[in-house]
Amino acid sequence: MAPSNLGTSAWQRNGPAHDSPTDVVGVSRGPAGRKRRSRKPIRRSTSRAKVAQDVQAKPADCADEVSVALEWKLLLPLLAKGADDPQPNDKRCVVNAQCEDDEQACLIQGHACVAKTIRESGEKAVIAQTISRDGMEEKDFWDSSWIVKKANSVEPLAEEKVLEGYVWVPVEICSPKMRARDPATRRRIEGVLNALHSTHRLAANCSCEVHVHVGRMDGRPWSLSTLKRLGSLLWVTEPTLRSIRDPNSANFDNTYTWGFATRQHSRLAKMVGGPSAQSRSCRTANIAMEMPAEHGAGAGVRRGRTEALLAKETDALSEIQKATSHLELGRLLSGSEKKYRRLGFNFSAFGEEDERAQRSPRTVEFRFMDGSVSAELILSWLAICGAIVELAVASTDTRFVAVLGPLLLPRAEDRHTAANKSNETRGARRARQFRELMNVLGVSEQVSSRFEDKIKREN
Numbered sequence: 001m002a003p004s005n006l007g008t009s010a011w012q013r014n015g016p017a018h019d020s021p022t023d024v025v026g027v028s029r030g031p032a033g034r035k036r037r038s039r040k041p042i043r044r045s046t047s048r049a050k051v052a053q054d055v056q057a058k059p060a061d062c063a064d065e066v067s068v069a070l071e072w073k074l075l076l077p078l079l080a081k082g083a084d085d086p087q088p089n090d091k092r093c094v095v096n097a098q099c100e101d102d103e104q105a106c107l108i109q110g111h112a113c114v115a116k117t118i119r120e121s122g123e124k125a126v127i128a129q130t131i132s133r134d135g136m137e138e139k140d141f142w143d144s145s146w147i148v149k150k151a152n153s154v155e156p157l158a159e160e161k162v163l164e165g166y167v168w169v170p171v172e173i174c175s176p177k178m179r180a181r182d183p184a185t186r187r188r189i190e191g192v193l194n195a196l197h198s199t200h201r202l203a204a205n206c207s208c209e210v211h212v213h214v215g216r217m218d219g220r221p222w223s224l225s226t227l228k229r230l231g232s233l234l235w236v237t238e239p240t241l242r243s244i245r246d247p248n249s250a251n252f253d254n255t256y257t258w259g260f261a262t263r264q265h266s267r268l269a270k271m272v273g274g275p276s277a278q279s280r281s282c283r284t285a286n287i288a289m290e291m292p293a294e295h296g297a298g299a300g301v302r303r304g305r306t307e308a309l310l311a312k313e314t315d316a317l318s319e320i321q322k323a324t325s326h327l328e329l330g331r332l333l334s335g336s337e338k339k340y341r342r343l344g345f346n347f348s349a350f351g352e353e354d355e356r357a358q359r360s361p362r363t364v365e366f367r368f369m370d371g372s373v374s375a376e377l378i379l380s381w382l383a384i385c386g387a388i389v390e391l392a393v394a395s396t397d398t399r400f401v402a403v404l405g406p407l408l409l410p411r412a413e414d415r416h417t418a419a420n421k422s423n424e425t426r427g428a429r430r431a432r433q434f435r436e437l438m439n440v441l442g443v444s445e446q447v448s449s450r451f452e453d454k455i456k457r458e459n
Contacts, residue, residue, distance in 0.1 A: 208371025215363030
């Protein structure tokens with residue numbers, strides 16, 4: 001794979017948050033019968049108290065402290081004993097399975113091969129089986145090592161099964177957290193991706209995905225104001241960002257993996273999408289996003305602009321701003337049902353609705369990119385995720401409010417735009433909308449063009 005240029009964007013690492021049933025944030029009736037969230041105190045566990053303590057003590061958020069980590073899910077083939085190579089023209093080696101009838105043995109063998117290649121590229125790597133054997137936990141390696149383990153959602157499908165003689169091993173490769181703005185970060189990740197692709201016959205089908213985790217290098221949670229800005233940006237940009245998914249994929253509707261749309265399945269979506277919300281007319285909302293006092297009202301979205309927004313948009317941004325804690329906001333941006341707990345933008349680590357979420361690093365996960373073995377595409381997605389996070393973290397940067405308005409306005413202008421571009425195909429229209437969003441976010445054409453091409457081709 002050819003070298004890729006990420007530019008100067010942000011990225012971080014955390015373990016995946018988990019799902020379990022929980023109580024929904026309380027709802028009560030306010031004036032005129034309007035629903036509003038109850039401000040009843042939520043009993044906190046020891047871990048929640050620790051989060052509150054960390055928030056009070058931590059330094060201010062800044063772009064230089066943004067961290068990133070990659071979770072790459074794919075398939076690795078081993079060759080069954082006595083079987084002919086089903087791809088004899090592929091010059092990359094294929095390892096003979098030591099015991100193809102023993103699933104655990106194949107997992108250990110395959111994962112060990114991947115970890116060995118990562119180490120040969122100059123990085124530290126460990127397999128999950130070794131971590132468990134030594135009585136340690138994955139979190140002990142988040143800062144230092146790539147972790148290779150089983151990808152639970154991944155399975156061989158028709159395109160793999162036709163290659164008789166292969167024993168397919170599901171693999172999840174997790175990078176350590178790295179500083180987003182450090183030029184060495186891109187080189188390190190690219191070096192591992194290229195080494196693995198050039199050494200092994202990796203495959204990615206629709207049961208595979210690429211996930212990106214972003215947070216702080218010190219492992220502490222972002223400030224509540226930063227998390228609100230990030231939640232607002234992701235709410236508004238989600239329809240365009242999710243256009244990178246292949247609509248023809250069997251996993252487009254999350255058959256194999258859980259990464260549903262926030263705007264459809266979060267508590268916030270249910271709150272602003274109900275009958276009472278839909279009946280409201282457009283209204284002005286204060287969405288200054290907690291900018292410093294010196295920016296004042298001038299930093300907010302102007303009245304004329306907010307009045308043009310649909311009620312659902314203004315209501316959603318207003319509800320995000322009402323959140324009084326990380327816990328409340330994390331739950332607001334997560335779903336109440338188990339399969340909707342980890343949405344495409346995963347805030348469940350802040351909602352702490354089960355033990356695994358409580359033990360996870362306080363990061364946000366982007367979890368809806370289709371599986372891929374293309375280093376260029378993966379690195380581009382890391383850069384895009386980073387650009388969004390940097391904008392949210394930069395609390396003193398007036399770009400945030402300058403960006404939010406243009407991101408919202410196209411929703412009201414979409415019909416007019418479509419009328420003036422009636423000759424566009426669906427793919428061309430979605431690619432153009434994606435490019436326009438990337439321009440607003442300051443993402444280079446070199447980075448965004450790979451996804452524009454993907455969107456055109458698949459739509």
